[in-house]
Amino acid sequence: MVLEEKMITNGEPEDEEEEEEEEEEDLVDPLEMMRQKCEEAEHCMHTRERLEQCETRVGSRSATAEDCTEELFDFLHARDHCVAHKLFHSVK
Structure with missing residues (x-):
């Protein structure tokens, strides 16, 4: 019974998890x-x-x-080609 009371009153792990979730949302x-x-x-x-x-x-x-598979691949290729030239300059 004492162990259960300590677990109930000790809310630190839950608080830490909530803080981590809030920090992750800002990224x-x-x-x-x-x-x-x-x-x-x-x-x-x-x-x-x-x-x-x-x-x-x-x-x-x-x-x-x-179907529009060819058009989809063309669009994704053009977008990713553009991203490839710009992305690594902003990553640290």
């Missing part, structure tokens, strides 16, 4: 920030428009074998 991933900036670049906007056009075209049809 911002530089990769996500770079991806957002690169998606707004001219070349990425062009590939994104092609992807959106494909999605609209495929979504408007009830039965089609077409």
Whole structure:
């Protein structure tokens, strides 16, 4: 019974976990920030428009074998190419 009371009254581990969770929420991933900036670049906007056009075209049809895999890969390649040149300058 004494052990249970000590465990109940001793709230330190729970408090430490809550503090760690709050600190982790403040962290911002530089990769996500770079991806957002690169998606707004001219070349990425062009590939994104092609992807959106494909999605609209495929979504408007009830039965089609077409998918937008090629357009998606083109967009991701353009975005990641942009990110690769900028990301490592901001990582310490």
